Amino acid sequence: MDVELTDVTVTAAGRRLISDLRLRVPSGAVVGLVGPNGSGKSTTLRCVYRALRPSAGRVLLGGDDVFALSLRDSARRLAALTQDSHVEFDFTVAEVVTMGRSPHKGLVGPDTDQDREICAEALRRVGAAHLAARSFLTLSGGERQRVLIARALAQRPAVLVLDEPTNHLDIRHQLEVLALVRQAGLTVLAALHDLNLAAAACDRLYVLAEGRVVASGTPEEVLTPEVVAEVFGVRAHVVAHPTSGAPQLIFDAPLPR
Amino acid sequence: MASPPLASSPRREELTPPEPGASDPGASASLPRRRSVLPLVLALAVLTLGSVVCGVAFGAVQVPFSDVLRLLRAAFTGGFIEPADLPRYQIVWQIRLPRVLLAVVVGAGLSAVGVASQALVRNALADPFVLGVSSGAAVGATAVITMGVFASFGIHAVSVAAFLGALLATAVVYLAARSPRGLTPLRLVLTGTAMAYGFTAISTVLVFFAAHGEAARSAMFWSFGSLGGATWESLPVAAAVVALGVGYLLASARRLNALAMGDETAATLGVDATRMRRELFVVSAAVTGVLVAVSGAVGFVGLMMPHLTRMLVGADHRRVLAVAPLLGGCLLIWVDLVARTLVPPEELPLGVLTAAFGVPLFLVLMRRRGYVFGGR
Structure with a gap:
């Protein structure tokens, strides 16, 4: 299932957060959004997972306008890891993952064996089955992120939206999380801070600056010294990764403003 | 905008995820099933029934259990009662059972x-009165007691005024807390708390300038709660409202779980947080308003029982909402029994005793289990 944003504009408090944004995530592709702080990455994603309604333009999910779908319908097609995953109550990991089934359930009606099987499989896929009985609040950052990915997988979506999924994780967990996301075989749209991780994990990248797309294409096409200098204000050298060949950036000093 | 063929991408295999199975000794075929709460619910239901009988039997006048059961059977089936039994029948049927x-x-x-309130404002410290309902009700009740407004409602004047005060307070809080982003939890808590101070100030002024000292006493009693005003007339309304409220909440338990994960996450799970919060607000206000009107503001129960229940059955709202009402109902029978028998003929305010019962129990349980109050 593909995702397409056509001329999406978001205006809040008289300020344009994103302007005429066009973006397409082909079915099964992993697409990354990169850009400096405040460039509109999260705003774009929030339009896709419906936390925010665009002032203009459309967000299409498999060809349908997401805002024309019921929340339940869109939740069956699309799962998201948002930035506001602060949990107030002492849920177990199993309970958190089970919440992924809620778009598929009616008002009442218990979890079926099938639900439990789906949740267990999701936990196995992220290597967290041994955490099932643990309290979510006692987990480390890396474990939490894996569990939240399991919750998203338990939703059985076609599309996965991730807002900075590697935030606050050490390098091993960052790589693990992105590998899991790639392995899921879903259509993925992710905002990523780390350009080198983005280059290694994504099929295509969109570079945002001040709410506009300034470059898009494969990582090789997009992550050039010129783009990095213009958008991030940093001088950088691009080298090929010794084994994968993905472009990797080595940074010099920030450029004078 | 075509994407490059994915299969040929060398980056695909570059990142190796953790091997499932190898790093996962606890992996099992299916999710561990939590023990069902059904036995606990049934046990609590039986315990509640037993407590009802005890609550009717004990008091200033002791009625033996056998007589309680016989008199109740007679009352329900329309049986015959000896004239000598009449005083006791009245105690059991007219005074104690409704209470x-x-x-x-x-x-x-x-x-x-x-x-519901804790889920509504996403705060473990919330209780039913966090939205200013009780202080609004207190203003209404005090106005009746001190100034005699609503005299046309007769003996129901205080309840009616308390309910109207509760609704008014809720409406004010709702309107003040509204923002373009919907009802945000923090705005609700802050507005509710601020308004509660305002309403309490009004009650205090009313009591302060009251002509007779009895007003202060009633106002205080009102704000600590009492079941002394229980009658067969007020019971069905309160019972129906509570039953509807609990039913609604049980049916919303999954959505409450989603809401606890944050508004945006809730949306991605198919739950409209703003609409849900509005519904919760209305249900909480209606139930609390009715309860305050019949019994005053019985403190601590609404704060403690949710936590006590979570310590027993975990945070899943489907389990919490099945157990918490029974636990709360059972506790309040015993608290009220102590309230009316500890220092006869005086009756202690319920809020004093819910605290006296609840605080130690709460501390013991909290220290025994590694219970986490929210995510901080």
Whole structure:
């Protein structure tokens, strides 16, 4: 299932957060959004997972306008890891993952064996089955992120939206999380801070600056010294990764403003 | 905008995820099933029934259990009662039974609404009165007691005024907390708390300038709660409202779980957080308003029972909402029993005793289990 944003504009408090944004995530592709702080990455994603309604333009999910779908319908097609995953109550990991089934359930009606099987499989896929009985609040950052990915997988979506999924994780967990996301075989749209991780994990990248797309294409096409200098204000050298060949950036000093 | 063929991408295999199975000794075929709460619910239901009988039997005049059961059977089946039994029948049927049943209704309602309030404002410190309902009700009740407004409602004047005060307070809080982003939890808590101070100030002024000292006493009693006003007339309304409220909350338990994960996450799970919060607000306000009108502001039950229940059965709202009302109803029977028998003929305010019962129990349980109050 593909995702397409056509001329999406978001205006809040008289300020344009994103302007005429066009973006397409082909079915099964992993697409990354990169850009400096405040460039509109999260705003774009929030339009896709419906936390925010665009002032203009459309967000299409498999060809349908997401805002024309019921929340339940869109939740069956699309799962998201948002930035506001602060949990107030002492849920177990199993309970958190089970919440992924809620778009598929009616008002009442218990979890079926099938639900439990789906949740267990999701936990196995992220290597967290041994955490099932643990309290979510006692987990480390890396474990939490894996569990939240399991919750998203338990939703059985076609599309996965991730807002900075590697935030606050050490390098091993960052790589693990992105590998899991790639392995899921879903259509993925992710905002990523780390350009080198983005280059290694994504099929295509969109570079945002001040709410506009300034470059898009494969990582090789997009992550050039010129783009990095213009958008991030940093001088950088691009080298090929010794084994994968993905472009990797080595940074010099920030450029004078 | 075509994407490059994915299969040929060398980056695909570059990142190796953790091997499932190898790093996962605890991996099992299916999710571990939590023990069902059904036995606990049944046990609590039986315990509640037993407590009702005890609540009717004990008091200033002791009625033996066998007589309680015989008199209740006679009352329900329309049986025959000896003239000598009449005083005791009146104690059991007219005074104690409605009072004990009201204890169940109030305890159950406050516990359920406590759960709802904590989910509504996403704060473990919230209770049913966090939205200013009780202080609004107190203004209404004090106005009746001190100034005699609503005299045309006769003996129901205080309840009617308390309910109207509760609704008014809720409406004010709702309107003040509204923002373009919907009802945000923090705005609700802050507005509710600020308004509560305002309403309390009004009650205090009313009491301060009251002509007679009895007003201060009634106002205080009102703000600590009492089941002394229980009658067969007020019971069905309160019971129906609580039953509807608990039913709604049970049916919304999955959505409450999603809401606890944050508004945006809730949306991605198919739950409209703003609409849900509005519904919860209305249900909480209606139930709390009715309960305050019949029993005053019985404190602590709505704060403690949700936490106590979570310590027993975990945070899943489907389990919490099945257990908390029964636990609360049962507790309040015993608290009220102590309130009316400890220092006869005086009656202690319920809020004093819910605290006296609840605080130690709460501390013991909290220290025994590694219970986490929210994510901080």
